Amino acid sequence: MAARDGDGWVECACGNKHWGLNGAAGIMIVRGHEILLQHRAPWVHNGDTWGIPGGARDSHETTIEGAFREAIEETGIDTDLLTPLLKRASARHRRKQR
Ligand SMILES: [Zn+2]
Numbered sequence: 001m002a003a004r005d006g007d008g009w010v011e012c013a014c015g016n017k018h019w020g021l022n023g024a025a026g027i028m029i030v031r032g033h034e035i036l037l038q039h040r041a042p043w044v045h046n047g048d049t050w051g052i053p054g055g056a057r058d059s060h061e062t063t064i065e066g067a068f069r070e071a072i073e074e075t076g077i078d079t080d081l082l083t084p085l086l087k088r089a090s091a092r093h094r095r096k097q098r
Pocket residue numbers: 012013014015016018092093094
């Protein structure tokens with residue numbers, strides 16, 4: 001277990017590469033009728049686009065822990081102010097078998 005041990009690309013059975021050796025976690029932060037979006041730097045994957053905070057999940061993290069860590073790193077938000085309403089996991093994308 002190490003911080004940032006999830007960073008890396010995975011070759012997926014769908015034919016694409018995805019970021020996150022242990023999967024990824026993201027968080028949609030909603031307040032009233034507003035959603036918090038971030039503008040990605042031009043030099044990152046999907047750069048110069050808008051998205052929700054998120055990224056690669058470390059091996060020791062739950063999905064919520066990974067999503068909260070990413071939200072702190074990317075927005076500086078105090079996650080004590082957040083209340084998870086819904087957790088959704090998808091196994092649609094799987095590592096390509098070699
Ligand atoms: Zn995929």
